[in-house]
Amino acid sequence: MTSMIKLPIAKWSVEDARNLYGTERWGNGYFNINNSGELVVENPSNSVNAEVSLMDIVRGMKERDLAMPALLRIENILDQSISQLNEAFQEVITAEGYRSEYCGVYPVKVNQQAQIVEEVAQFGAQFNHGFEVGSKAEMIAVLSTMDENCGLVVCNGYKDQEFIDLGLQATRLGFDCFFVIETLTELPILIERSRLLNIKPNIGVRVKMTSQVSGYWNSTSGDRSVFGLSSRQLIDVVDRLKAAEMLDCLKLLHCHLGSQIPNIRDIRGGVLEACRYFVDLCKEGAAMAYIDLGGGLAVDYTGAQSNAGQSRNYSLREYCEDIVDTIKTTMDDHQLPHPVIITESGRATVAYSSILLFNILDVAQFEPVPPKVSSENDHELIDNMREVLTYLTPARVQECYNDIHYYRDEIRELFKRGQVDLRMRSEGENLFFEALHRIRDVTRSMVHVPVELEGLDEALADIYYGNFSLFQSLPDAWAIDQLFPVMPIHRLDETPDRRAVLADITCDCDGKIDQFINTSGIGGNGVAEKTLPLHSLRADEEYYLGVFLVGAYQETLGDLHNLFGDTHVVSVRINDDSSFDFVKEIQGDTIADVLSYVEFEPAQLRLKFRNKVEAAVQKGRISARERQQMIKTFQASLQGYTYYEKEPSVESSLATLTE
Secondary structure, three states, X not given: OOOOOOOOOOOOOHHHHHHHHOHHHXXXXXXXXXXXXXXXXXXXXXXXXXXXXXXXXXXXXHHOOOOOOEEEEEHHHHHHHHHHHHHHHHHHHHHHOOOOOEOOEEEHHHOOOHHHHHHHHHHHHXXXXXXXXXXXXXXXXXXXXXXXXXXXXXXXXXXXXXXXXXXXXXXXXXXXXXXXXXXXXXXXXXXXXXXXXXXXXXXXXXXXXXXXOOOOOHHHOOOOOOOOEOHHHHHHHHHHHHHOOOHHHEEEEEOOOOOEEOOHHHHHHHHHHHHHHHHHHHHOOOOOOEEEOOOEEOOOOOOOOOOOOOXXXXXXXXXXXXXXXXXXXXXXXXXXXXXXXXXXXXXXXXHHHEXXXXXXXXXXXXXXXXXXXXXXXXXXXXXXXXXXXXXOOHHHHHHHHHHHHHHHHHHHHHHHOOOOOHHHHHHHHHXXXXXXXXXXXXXXXXXXXXXXXXXHHHHOOEEEEEOOOHHHHOHHHHHOOOXXXXXXXXXXXXXXXXXXXXXXXXXXXOOEEOOEOOOOOOOOOOOOEOOEEEOOOOOOOOOEEEEEOXXXXXXXXXXXXXXXXXXXXXXXXXXXXXXXXXXXXXXXXXXXXXXXXXXXXXXXXXXXXXXXXXXXXXXXXXXXXXXXXXHHHHHHHHOOEOOOOOOOOHHHHHHHHOO
């Protein structure tokens, strides 16, 4: 018996793979499958469909001694995401006759890695695409990276004197810095420091939105939001600025409904509320000219095009149209100039550009071996289990399911009391799985399957052990059950014959992925698949999987569970002729690196181990030659990758021993 999956097709094709894994639904046009069954990345800026196989990139990484796991960044995708956002707004602004402009800002917190920030600054300069910062560290990173005349710098977060001084001095340098007042305590500091330094600040206010949205991150809106000013506090800010003769500095309104808003109707409602605040601030005499709508532009992780939390029911064009139309209509109704539109669309900017690649190390399968022939020494319960197999029919399938569980549990109890031995228990477990596989096969031909038997595919699914840490590379999959697209990156011209869940290599039962995008995308009910179709492993051949759309938040939020550190990072750029260049390679953490993060000093560890080995020599436990080899092994391990590394060849091992 096997747990091979049955697909209702006569002959497998790569088109079947596209449908099964949904690349066209969640890939946003960036991913496809070639005729060789390899997943390819398409150059989004090329009109002749230049593409590069992920397996070619993996082969190139091998040549550079970069082992799995690795985070792959595609620079073209990041650039295209910036282009699409800015061009979509510009097209709508032109079509609607909107009399102002769009200025996007990238929120650094979404992915603070230097390469990402540098690429956004460099490529985004042509669109005046700026940055949003929420801390002094992010502020310093941005001021050092972007040109002063290439976009806005929106300063959110809680600001002390040092933060404010940084922004004021940046203003003097020519940066368009906006100080967004989040709490009333910030305003007196800003007024005092701007007067002392004789620098006129650009001021914004963040309002507490009452519009409640759907999605995971909706706590940033509503009455109980921890962010923003209430209506009463907003009036207080206006009055204080009037008293300080600085009301003309108040130019920007900021709001934030949520990070991933799946329903376009929520966005339109939120923009309308923001416009009302904007209009009334104008009436108060503020020189309002910018409306910053924060984040919210969702990524369709599941490809369902629905209003479920991990999808979205709108296109980028519709998103832009609803924002521009709502603002234009409101301003026109009150005879007000059209403000500059700002969004902080970080997730949609970087999510698609990063892919986690890893290899499969092993597999656990829940399949029986051929049952042994009955013998006189068999326990009565073993005979009973064999008998269950003889009366298994659709009419008695539930009865068989109940019986086989009962007998299996009885054998386990007898084993605990020492009344059956290990071999007998093993035979009982084998018969149990034999029965479950047969029961599952019977239910596949049944119209009405008993509820208790509906989950047999999941109960019998393989466990594929991947060379990665969920907590380091995919923390949202663990923390909030975030769904990321997962699929093999090769052998896609072959029928996937297994169903599996994925386990990482941490010693934690939470280190697994057991929710996957279903074959038709996630509908409004949010139901996910419990298993992933995969291929049987082959001897002496690596099997590679990719986890996609991981560019937002995952790198910085990852932790050091079991001291698995940062993976290797590889950035590539796809050329128009379907070749590619390795733009940047960043080595992953070594064992010495991660030990230093948790306050172990590698030099001290070496010394302590050397002393232990020397003491063993003095006591005659090991030879001087063995001492030297142990020290070499210890030092090599400190400099090694924290993830699973393939065993060296026998020849190289012998060479090391004889050095």
